Amino acid sequence: MSQDFLPLCEDLIKFLPKTAQKMLFSATFPNTVAQFMRKHMNDPYTINLMEELTLKGITQFYAFVEERAKVHCLNTLFSKLQINQSIIFCNSFNRVELLAKKITEIGYSCFYIHSKMQQAHRNRVFHDFRNGACRNLVSSDLITRGIDIQSVNVVINFDFPKNSETYLHRVGRSGRFGHLGLAINLITYDDRFNLYKIEQELGTEIKPIPPTIDKSLYCM
Incomplete structure (x- = not known):
């Protein structure tokens, strides 16, 4: 998630009911995404489809x-x-x-x-x-x-x-x-x-x- 989109996402979430189901998709999982998840999602399930990256070779x-x-x-x-x-x-x-x-x-x-x-x-x-x-x-x-x-x-x-x-x-x-x-x-x-x-x-x-x-x- 680009930092540029964070304020927009924050504004959109304000209009959602507190009971709304939220799903978050990201190709990577940097600290900004982790912080966003902790702030707006309660005990979410995590599904990781990415193979472990390696420096081999x-x-x-x-x-x-x-x-x-x-x-x-x-x-x-x-x-x-x-x-x-x-x-x-x-x-x-x-x-x-x-x-x-x-x-x-x-x-x-x-x-x-x-x-x-x-x-x-x-x-x-x-x-x-x-x-x-x-x-x-x-x-x-x-x-x-x-x-x-x-x-x-x-x-x-x-x-x-x-x-x-x-x-x-x-x-x-x-x-x-x-x-x-x-x-x-x-x-x-x-x-x-x-x-x-x-x-x-x-x-x-x-x-x-x-x-x-x-x-x-x-x-x-």
Whole structure:
């Protein structure tokens, strides 16, 4: 559930009778959804249809970088990695559009998608990307919600996520369908604690990025 929809949902619930039956459906279950559920539902039944996400088969690295050097670092990654398709994640829709423009300016094909776009436009972008019309997609966390693209073998967190659930859903993009995947995280000074926290919560290790990355780690 996008934060943008919470006030609207709260207003709608005010018009419902207290005895109304409520059902909540969500592709993911972040804290915002859990809080909403606890506030408006009494001892609800939970049905989980999602397979457990895993980091198996995904090689994870981080690169410490200053904010102003992120685009340069991304350019270097594009030139060195063997990318089938990649998804680059940002933490806001404004940064999604700005980064997509920068990527185009440095000479790489790029689509972008975020929650502020019209649904028909989002569907068209996703359909074209999935069919291989473009190699790189810049996205907000919108695309982490139950969407699978088989040919994606590289995920880059241009902005590091704030929690482990978001990280797991983002990075899971690159290693599904039994394929190998690569996750690169661009880490600023302010991201250090989140990096450690996510490693601890997920029981995983995110290693410093080496000078060269063995293609056998993420290419079949």
